[in-house]
Amino acid sequence: MGAKDLFDTHDMPTGCGSPIYANRQPASDAAAVALIRRAGGLVLGKTVTTEFAFFSPGKTRNPHDPTRTPGGSSSGSAAAVADGMVPFALGTQTAGSIIRPASYCGVFGYKPTYGDVNTAGLKPGAWSLDTVGVFARNVPDVALLASVLSSHELELRSTDSMRPRIGLCRTPQWRSALPETVDALASAIKIITDAGCEVSEVTLPEQYDDLLEAQYAIMTFEASRGLSFERDAHGEHLSRRLRELLDEGSQVSHQKYIDAKHKAATCRAALDDVFSDVDVLLAPSAPGEAPAYTAGTGDPIFNRIWTLLGTPCLNVPGMTGPNDLPVGVQLIAPLHGDRLLLEVGQWLDRAFRAN
Numbered sequence: 001m002g003a004k005d006l007f008d009t010h011d012m013p014t015g016c017g018s019p020i021y022a023n024r025q026p027a028s029d030a031a032a033v034a035l036i037r038r039a040g041g042l043v044l045g046k047t048v049t050t051e052f053a054f055f056s057p058g059k060t061r062n063p064h065d066p067t068r069t070p071g072g073s074s075s076g077s078a079a080a081v082a083d084g085m086v087p088f089a090l091g092t093q094t095a096g097s098i099i100r101p102a103s104y105c106g107v108f109g110y111k112p113t114y115g116d117v118n119t120a121g122l123k124p125g126a127w128s129l130d131t132v133g134v135f136a137r138n139v140p141d142v143a144l145l146a147s148v149l150s151s152h153e154l155e156l157r158s159t160d161s162m163r164p165r166i167g168l169c170r171t172p173q174w175r176s177a178l179p180e181t182v183d184a185l186a187s188a189i190k191i192i193t194d195a196g197c198e199v200s201e202v203t204l205p206e207q208y209d210d211l212l213e214a215q216y217a218i219m220t221f222e223a224s225r226g227l228s229f230e231r232d233a234h235g236e237h238l239s240r241r242l243r244e245l246l247d248e249g250s251q252v253s254h255q256k257y258i259d260a261k262h263k264a265a266t267c268r269a270a271l272d273d274v275f276s277d278v279d280v281l282l283a284p285s286a287p288g289e290a291p292a293y294t295a296g297t298g299d300p301i302f303n304r305i306w307t308l309l310g311t312p313c314l315n316v317p318g319m320t321g322p323n324d325l326p327v328g329v330q331l332i333a334p335l336h337g338d339r340l341l342l343e344v345g346q347w348l349d350r351a352f353r354a355n
Helices: 031-038 075-082 099-105 139-149 179-194 211-226 228-233 240-250 254-269 304-309 338-354
Strands: 002-004 045-047 088-093 108-111 131-136 166-168 199-201 280-284 313-320 326-332
Touching (some): 002 075, 031 088, 031 139, 045 075, 075 088, 075 099, 088 139, 099 108, 099 313, 099 326, 108 338, 131 139, 139 338, 179 199, 179 280, 179 313, 179 326, 179 338, 211 228, 211 254, 211 304, 254 304, 280 338, 313 338, 326 338
Parallel strands (some): 002 088, 166 199
Antiparallel strands (some): 088 131, 108 131, 108 313, 280 326
16 A cells, blocks of 8 residues: 555655655654554555645646646545555545545545544644545445554445435535536436435535635644744745745634634534435535646645534545546545445445446
């Protein structure tokens, strides 16, 4: 497997995508890496991350079109799995760093329920948001690796007779969906209904409308604290974009941070109502196909609220856009509904393949 270059490895350098830590050699493995090795897994190499898992691109290109971004921040992990270099890889998500690159690269990307996977030995970006996740080319491989990483029993049950209740959730960010994403969701809905399942419309409560602002306030506040040493002692080695983000975070008051955390907790408590009539939600994974490499790593706008809420999410590949590049769809399950999420993901993948 591949490990994002944010995870400590005792036998390989961990640079965090920054010249500050070029050739840094940790003395021990991150918890996730240690668990995989205990289970007999082999770490074949480290995969490229954006700078400290934020927005400044690394060297990795999209294997479907080298002029396009693979997404970020787990750029190398998504690309390595898509290109067949490794069967699965570790990534992290603080905003949209698993689901978005998985969509752009045409692989499965799984973000577990927040807190289910230990983050020890992982360079923190924002401790209230950082989540360890998995990239793979099929759902059973996702479940295999995820079972090693968490305490959950994720052995998938038969989905032959499954009739999942799926809710289309356009989210308040729907206007950012490009035509290929709108078309991908429409195609997915047709495949689901043709398979005998009903897709209902789920509208998020109004209190969810400003969750993007809450996520950004928490992310920048925590990043500005977590990267204090790098900012103060090695600021000249940080990209301008990261310095600007850290500057923004330093301007977020403690009261605004607490208010944002309270907002997240309130909306998290309302999730039972959101899922009252459905098993999972269906939503965009990304605005569209992977943008040009020179345009950055893409927009995590369709991922950030779910990262803030801590819900498990899965990118399911299978659609393509006007340039024949991958376009995925995102499934979201209730908190700790990880096994159900993966089972519905496997069911949907089989339905896609049958069409």
